[in-house]
Amino acid sequence: MQGFTNFQIISMEAPQIFLVEELETSLIKEAIEYKHRFTELWEEYKIVYRLGLILFRICMIFTSLRKYENGDCSKDVTCTDDDFQASLMLSDVYLQHSLLMFNNLEENKDPILYKMPNNKKQLLDQLPKEFQRKEAVAIGKKLGLSERSVDDFLNNSVPMLLEKPKTGHYRKVN
Numbered sequence: 001m002q003g004f005t006n007f008q009i010i011s012m013e014a015p016q017i018f019l020v021e022e023l024e025t026s027l028i029k030e031a032i033e034y035k036h037r038f039t040e041l042w043e044e045y046k047i048v049y050r051l052g053l054i055l056f057r058i059c060m061i062f063t064s065l066r067k068y069e070n071g072d073c074s075k076d077v078t079c080t081d082d083d084f085q086a087s088l089m090l091s092d093v094y095l096q097h098s099l100l101m102f103n104n105l106e107e108n109k110d111p112i113l114y115k116m117p118n119n120k121k122q123l124l125d126q127l128p129k130e131f132q133r134k135e136a137v138a139i140g141k142k143l144g145l146s147e148r149s150v151d152d153f154l155n156n157s158v159p160m161l162l163e164k165p166k167t168g169h170y171r172k173v174n
Contacts, residue, residue: 023084030088047098055091059084119143120153124161124172133168 062083067074126139133154140150158164163171 023079023081026084047102048095051091051095051098054094055087058087058090062087119145120149123150123153124157127170127172130169130171133170136170 059079063077063079066072066080066083067077122143123136123140123145126143127136133151136154137147137150140147140153145153154162154170158170159173161173163173165171
């Protein structure tokens with residue numbers, strides 16, 4: 001095997017990776033089969049679509065590794081049947097696992113609360129029960145927050161933490 005120096009690896013052009021016609025046909029056939037199987041189940045179909053992209057990426061990785069292993073310096077490389085079949089087997093395992101996890105995890109209907117950064121927590125604590133945007137911006141500046149950060153905070157806090165009775169006016173919920 002011809003060895004590559006680090007400089008040669010870094011300076012190589014990105015290879016163009018192709019599938020032979022039979023593999024491309026096989027990939028399209030698999031994609032159509034999965035599409036028909038999951039058309040009614042939109043959430044599951046998104047998993048299948050994502051794994052289709054992952055399948056192709058795994059094929060590219062295996063083909064690139066084979067190219068490096070063989071000391072191949074050509075720009076165009078064709079994915080071998082072995083690389084494709086190994087990628088297909090891996091993606092099938094990932095699909096089964098993803099579907100298992102998707103179907104077994106409870107759906108969380110409660111909103112996910114995030115932990116507020118300390119400076120935004122201080123801003124919320126220092127704001128009066130009812131206030132205007134300009135007051136929030138002034139307090140935010142004292143805490144090192146930009147006007148944009150304060151605006152984003154105010155917009156993202158409605159309706160969980162703040163009410164907005166009219167433009168530029170806010171009221172704390174609790």
